[in-house]
Amino acid sequence: MSIVVEDSGTGEVYGYVKGAPERIVELSDPQTLPKDINQQITDFAKNGFRVIAFGSKKLPALASGQEYTREMSEEKITFQGLALFKNNLKEATKPTLDKLK
């Protein structure tokens, strides 16, 4: 999903996007991507992490009556980073699966 936010302190407007890493990488300006990003994403996933990626984009102020669109906030974003989540197995899961084998 994505969102358009005004920072009340500066008056700047930003689009913020989050989603599957592969998709966020596609939407990102290639110049903002760390060189090993695809390898890094693969390594984290192989290690059992659920990975979510993030991007942002500074948006121009709009004239009265105009509205921000999804395309404006999601195209050519600046890649921001990754969040890694763990959802651990229940204690009983491994022995149960071993029995089922």
Added chain:
Amino acid sequence: MNVCLFDKTGTLTINEVVLEEVYGANLNVDQQRCIIVSKSRDVRQDQEFQKRLCHNFAADHTLVLTKPDAQGKQTTLGDPLEEELYKFARAGLENTKDIRGKNYMKVVRVDRGGSTDMLGVINVFGFKSEL
């Protein structure tokens, strides 16, 4: 493919999703890889990329605030994954939709250790399967 297995949070796994680590892209520091943004960092020292990442965590979610209980306490409800990010950002949903007389869809504050960023949400573009 002969066998395809599915799991849902809380069946084979415990009913809890934990944010283990946050990695931020700061090409000025490392062009090769994303770098760890520590949970225990001094948020007053946050660089621009850390601040913006936290603004993303604070605002880009579908969490809602419950009505005050008997003690006046309110909690957030919603996706536990989004809640973890929201906590990492030290964010709080405000009861008001106004900042200095300007109306927004919702207002989020971000604690920056001695100062507070106030964010007014202008538009929300919902979940897309590609994302």
